[in-house]
Amino acid sequence: xxxxQVKAEAEILPLISSKRLFILECLGCRDVHYPVxxxxxxxxxxxxxxxxxxxxxxxxHREFVHEYxxxxxxxxxxxxxxxxxxxxxxxxxxxxxxxxxxxxxxxxTLYLNGFQGLTAKEFNCDQCGxxxxxxxxxxxxxxxxxxxxxxxxxGGSQAGKxxxxxxxxxxxxxxxDRLAKLGQLHTLERLGTPKNWNVSPASSAPEKRLA
Amino acid sequence: xxxxxxxxxxxxxxxFAVTGELGPPRSADAEVIRKKAKILKGHVDAFNIxxxxxxxxxxxxxAAAIIGKEEGLEPIVxxxxxxxxxxxxxxxxxxxxxxGINNMLCLTGDHQKFGNHPAARGVYDLDSIQLVRMVKDMRxxxxxxxxxxxxxxxxxxxGAAENPFADPFEFRVTxxxxxxxxxxxxxxxxxIYNVDKFAxxxxxxxxxxxxxxxxxxxxxxxxxxxxxxxxxxxKVPGMDVPDSVIERLQGVTKEQVSREGIKLCVDIINxxxxxxxxxxxxxxAIEWEEVVPEIVEAAGLLPRPKLAP
Numbered sequence: 001x002x003x004x005q006v007k008a009e010a011e012i013l014p015l016i017s018s019k020r021l022f023i024l025e026c027l028g029c030r031d032v033h034y035p036v037x038x039x040x041x042x043x044x045x046x047x048x049x050x051x052x053x054x055x056x057x058x059x060x061h062r063e064f065v066h067e068y069x070x071x072x073x074x075x076x077x078x079x080x081x082x083x084x085x086x087x088x089x090x091x092x093x094x095x096x097x098x099x100x101x102x103x104x105x106x107x108x109t110l111y112l113n114g115f116q117g118l119t120a121k122e123f124n125c126d127q128c129g130x131x132x133x134x135x136x137x138x139x140x141x142x143x144x145x146x147x148x149x150x151x152x153x154x155g156g157s158q159a160g161k162x163x164x165x166x167x168x169x170x171x172x173x174x175x176x177d178r179l180a181k182l183g184q185l186h187t188l189e190r191l192g193t194p195k196n197w198n199v200s201p202a203s204s205a206p207e208k209r210l211a
Numbered sequence: 212x213x214x215x216x217x218x219x220x221x222x223x224x225x226x227f228a229v230t231g232e233l234g235p236p237r238s239a240d241a242e243v244i245r246k247k248a249k250i251l252k253g254h255v256d257a258f259n260i261x262x263x264x265x266x267x268x269x270x271x272x273x274a275a276a277i278i279g280k281e282e283g284l285e286p287i288v289x290x291x292x293x294x295x296x297x298x299x300x301x302x303x304x305x306x307x308x309x310x311g312i313n314n315m316l317c318l319t320g321d322h323q324k325f326g327n328h329p330a331a332r333g334v335y336d337l338d339s340i341q342l343v344r345m346v347k348d349m350r351x352x353x354x355x356x357x358x359x360x361x362x363x364x365x366x367x368x369x370g371a372a373e374n375p376f377a378d379p380f381e382f383r384v385t386x387x388x389x390x391x392x393x394x395x396x397x398x399x400x401x402x403i404y405n406v407d408k409f410a411x412x413x414x415x416x417x418x419x420x421x422x423x424x425x426x427x428x429x430x431x432x433x434x435x436x437x438x439x440x441x442x443x444x445x446k447v448p449g450m451d452v453p454d455s456v457i458e459r460l461q462g463v464t465k466e467q468v469s470r471e472g473i474k475l476c477v478d479i480i481n482x483x484x485x486x487x488x489x490x491x492x493x494x495x496a497i498e499w500e501e502v503v504p505e506i507v508e509a510a511g512l513l514p515r516p517k518l519a520p
Contacts, residue, residue, distance in 0.1 A: 147293075147319055147333065151340040151389055153382065154319055155374030155401060156448040163448035164322045176379045188385055191393060194297060194341050194356060 002087040002127055003033035003112035006042050007105075015081075015104055015134060020049045022072070022079035024094060026086035028058035033112060039085050042106060051078045059090030062097070062122070069097050076101065088125030088133060088140060095138020095178075096123075102182055104134045110199060129199030135187055137178030142195075144171035150192030213350070213396065216313035216368035217285040218257040220518040221491075222397065222426045227484065228491025229512050230287065230399065230428055231255035231503055233279060235270035244275050247500045248282035254507045255284075255494070256515055257314055259399070262289040264497075266326025273307050280311065287370060288312050291320025296336035297345065297356050304346055308365030316370040316399065317342040340393045343371050347394030369394060374401035375412035376451035384415035390425075397426040399493040402443075405451040406482045413486050422488030429483040432495040433502055434460065434472035473502055473509075480510040 023043060030036060043050075052075030059065055069076060076082060082103045084091045091105035111127035124143040132142055132150065142148055146164040153172030156163030162170045179185050198204065212219055221228045231251045236243040251258050260279065262272040276286035288307050290300065307315065319339040323331045337345065345356045346369050353364045371390040375383050387398065403409045409429065416422050434440045440460055444452035456475065463471045476494075483489050492512075496503050507513055 146322055146324075147335045147338065149319065149335075149338045151338050151386075153377065153379070153386075154338075155372070155377045156322075157378045158448050159378060164324050170378075173379060176382055185385075188382065189388065191340060191344065191389055192338075194337050194345070197336065 002029060002089065002125060003110045004035075004085075004087050004107040005110060006035055006038045006085070007108055007131070009042070009045070011134075012083075012104065012106055016046075016048055016083065018048060019080040020051050020078060021046065021081050021083050022051055022076050023053040023083045023085070024059065024090075025053070025055045026057065026059035026084075026090045027055060028060070028090075029087070033110075039106070043085075051075050059084070059086040059093055060123070062093050065093055066097055069094070088127070088131055088143075089123045091131070091133050092123040092125070092138055092140060095133070099178065099181060102184065103138050105131055107131065128195070128197075130196055132192070135190060135192065136175045137182060137184065137187075139171055139175045139178060141171055141175065148195075150195060214313050214366045214368045215520050216257070217518070217520075218287070218314055219368045219396065220520070221256045221516055224516065224518060226516050227512065228426070228428060229255045229507055229515065230491065230493045231258040231500070232261065232493070232495045232497060233258050233275070233500065234261050234264060234497050235272065235275035237267065237269050239270065241278050244270075244278040245282055248279045248284050250500045251503055252282060252284055253515060254504045254513065256491075257285040257287050259287045259289055259316060259493070261497075262291045262318070262320070263294065263326070264321065266293065266321045266323045266328070266331075268327060273303060273310070273312070276307070276312055277310055285314070286312055287314035287316050289316045289318055290342070291318045292335055292337045292339065292342055293320030293323060293333055296334050300337065300342060300345070301349065301355055304349060304365050304367070305361075308367055313366070314368045314370060315346060316372065317346060317395075318372055339371055340389050343369055343390055343393040343395050351394075368396050370397045370399060371395040372400070373398050374449045375403075375409055376401055376405065377449040380408075380412075383412055384419060384421070387416060387421055387425075388419060391421055395425055397428060397490075399428045400430040401449060402430045402432045402495060403479060403483060404443075404456050405453050406479060408451060409483065410486055413488050417488050422490075426490040427488060428491040428493040429480075429486075429489050430493045430495060431476055431479050431483070432497070433469075433476040433499065433506060435469050435499055436472075437461070437465075437468055440472075473506060476506055477509045480506070480512075484510075 084105045088109040095103040108131045109127045110129050126143045157170040160173045162168045233247050260272045260276045272288050276288045323333045348354045373387050443450045
């Protein structure tokens with residue numbers, strides 16, 4: 001996990017309203033920056049039925065998490081939404097392991113000077129401070145789209161590849177495929193609004209970003 | 212009328228619209244614009260001025276638009292998000308409106324990697340859909356993107372592009388719907404060579420009633436040579452050139468290819484015109500502007516309507 005903060009309830013509650021939840025919480029980087037109490041408060045305040053919860057270290061470790069989700073398969077099966085408290089890498093790992101499950105993250109990942117965490121190389125998080133994974137099936141367009149599109153795919157997506165580099169997959173094609181698999185294509189109708197880039201490392205002091 | 216745009220007047224009058232395209236020079240030579248503008252004048256209702264197309268440095272779209280306007284043409288200023296953040300975009304929006312330009316086409320822009328400065332930093336603060344919404348809010352709500360209010364709003368007829376031929380095909384109508392929802396008044400499509408696929412996309416557009424909310428101009432372009440046809444077929448992402456088009460051009464002598472390319476363009480205009488929901492064409496004869504009058508005439512689209520503001 002990287003440095004994270006818990007998202008505003010208003011962003012999460014409409015997504016999970018009256019859904020059965022399974023919660024995955026990562027404490028791998030808690031010593032660096034993870035608001036343990038705030039997260040606990042958020043979880044306690046949820047009115048939704050929670051069918052199970054697992055707390056573990058390092059959601060970014062895919063093989064390890066794979067074993068975990070296997071162990072909890074029965075409970076995860078009962079849930080309609082898997083709710084993740086982790087950084088963008090952890091959320092992407094869980095989405096990649098549970099491709100037929102709706103996975104939402106409750107956290108925004110923030111850049112912290114000098115700290116890159118322990119992350120799997122298959123997954124990239126720009127630590128942009130405004131996590132978008134809840135609208136993209138757990139695949140990140142900020143880190144992986146060559147134009148950072150929030151309303152992709154653009155007109156240059158062809159045969160699953162990005163026009164900028166034919167060896168690079170079009171992440172928006174992957175997002176489309178994942179959402180189609182989840183029966184969530186309606187998510188793509190949503191207008192992605194302009195992003196707040198002001199939480200980037202060069203725009204504010206670390207203590208303010210993590211406030 | 213939302214604006215003083217001639218294009219808006221033509222479209223609102225229900226007449227089949229024709230827009231053209233003019234690429235600014237890779238120099239400070241105003242004469243290039245004047246020459247091209249003289250060719251297009253009277254043959255199109257408005258013309259796009261590209262904004263650093265293929266990410267190559269050219270004269271600024273707004274500046275070339277002013278020169279074209281001096282020649283009596285109605286410009287559509289193209290504006291990309293590649294080179295400007297939301298601050299610069301809004302400044303340019305105010306500027307072009309103050310200069311009497313009535314139309315703007317909102318684009319994300321070709322990636323800088325394709326141009327002559329591939330080491331440049333791409334901006335992409337906004338994407339084309341967010342740009343459409345921002346300009347609409349400036350015009351209709353008199354609000355900047357941050358929410359601040361302005362006194363005199365930019366009255367621009369807002370356009371966007373759409374590519375029916377990119378992947379995933381199933382998403383292409385949704386993307387149009389998003390541009391309509393964001394506030395686009397008109398759409399110019401990618402160049403059409405696969406009319407069947409375009410017709411299939413238009414059916415999806417009609418099924419959602421989008422053709423009643425936005426004016427759709429079908430993109431067409433004459434093919435000048437076999438080399439150009441093959442290049443578009445194999446090298447340009449998001450272009451769909453069917454084998455039948457290649458075969459048709461191969462069926463004539465080398466000297467006749469450009470004539471055949473013009474005929475093919477006229478045929479495609481006649482075909483897309485029959486499709487319900489197509490409000491006009493966007494004719495892109497880039498660096499071949501001299502054939503525009505001939506094509507527009509052969510397609511029976513002359514004279515162009517003269518409507519008083």
